[in-house]
Amino acid sequence: MPDGSKWCPDCGNVQPVAGFPRSRAAASGYGTYCLPCHNERGKASRAKVGGSRTYHLARRYGITAAEADVMLAAQGGVCAVCRTNPAEHVDHDHQTGAVRALLCFNCNGGLGQFRDDPDLLHMAAFYVQHHREQQALALLQAVGSADPDGPADVTGRR
Structure with missing residues (x-):
């Protein structure tokens, strides 16, 4: 085997190691199969379980x-x-x-x-609600102080 080359057991070709996928699991640092064979094996695995979407959903979730x-x-x-x-x-x-x-x-x-923390989510909701109420009160105060007849009471009377 020439130095810097590797043999693919699927296609039987000897290729430069650059034609193989990188792999931390392999001692050589490269995958067993050349890139085209590696890709075909991946497609076959995904097809066997019903396509890439099912493959992803099944593996992850x-x-x-x-x-x-x-x-x-x-x-x-x-x-x-x-x-x-x-x-x-x-x-x-x-x-x-x-x-x-x-x-x-x-x-x-x-x-x-x-972080899926219900307490943190409740605190965030309280924070947003509190500041909305503060902004609404500030707006009411600004509108009331701009009225030359003075602020109205809750019933609308002066």
């Missing part, structure tokens, strides 16, 4: 594409949180791996940013 489609239909095609945007992401519990629902990009990212 333990569900099939058909199960994801049933979830999507049950949700009316929209995010389980905001119920407006298209549901395109599988939400799962990071501790147990259990699939919860399908979410839009923003809701899925938001839950991740809050």
Whole structure:
């Protein structure tokens, strides 16, 4: 075997190591099969389980594409949180791996940013609500102080 070359057991060709995928698992640092054979083996593996979508969903979340489609239909095609945007992401519990629902990009990212912590999410909701109320009060005070007849009471009387 020439130095810097490798033999592919699928096609039987000897090629430069640059024609093989990198692999940390192999002692040589390169995969067993040349890139074209490696790619064909990957396609065959995905096809065997029902396509690349099912392959990805099964490996990552333990569900099939058909199960994801049933979830999507049950949700009316929209995010389980905001119920407006298209549901395109599988939400799962990071501790147990259990699939919860399908979410839009923003809701899925938001839950991740809050580390799926309900207490933190409640505090964030309280924070937003508190500041909305503060802004509304400030607006009412500004409108009331701009009225030359003075502020009205809650019934609208002066």
